[in-house]
Amino acid sequence: MTFGHDHTQRACETLTALRADLEHLTDLRGVGRVRRWGGWGPSLEQIAAAGARHAAERVDTLEQLANGIVPIGASPAPADLVVLDTLRMVEIDLADLLDAVCDRIAPRTRRSTTNPRRIGQLVSLLTRVGAERDLLDHVLSEARRMHRAVKHALGDTEEVRQLADRCPHCNAKSLRALMDRGVVVCGNGFCRCSDDTCGCHHPSRPRRHTWSATEFLETA
């Protein structure tokens, strides 16, 4: 039964990640990016100072990159639409998934009506779901699909700018600066750098080649 156990574990992790990212996405509804600070750690003043320092460095380098920069899809309205659409879609799909699970294994259970509670209820039913392999597969694939959509919507709210330069590796005009993260990414999925150990060389899931803005200025 290790198969079922592994899948149950994976479904639990995916649902937990979905709950966390969904919360971030809900924060973004109509208000732009919100960062929450909770728990112990440096004082607010220290964070503000570090943030300002980091932002100043990033703005410097990104401004140097800004020759010929044109924003793509970066206006707040479309990003907000993606957020709202995704939230609406996940709301419906989570309710459907919970219905499907309850219908099969817990018909008399009262179904939760908010997204975080629906996810909590799904997690608490997972041990029993694990006994029904097809149901478990369905939960896992649905959770993954929703999580992908939520992550995509989160990514879309970040300010992305197209750079005028050509990629030093593949020569395509495919470079984007992700302003929030202070990185430059080559959007060409087939782009490979000369370093075999880089994520862009990953045999089954190559990642887009990424530079920090500073590193990029040194390379370019």
Ligand SMILES: [Zn+2]
């Ligand atoms: Zn490239």
Ligand SMILES: [Zn+2]
């Ligand atoms: Zn690379």
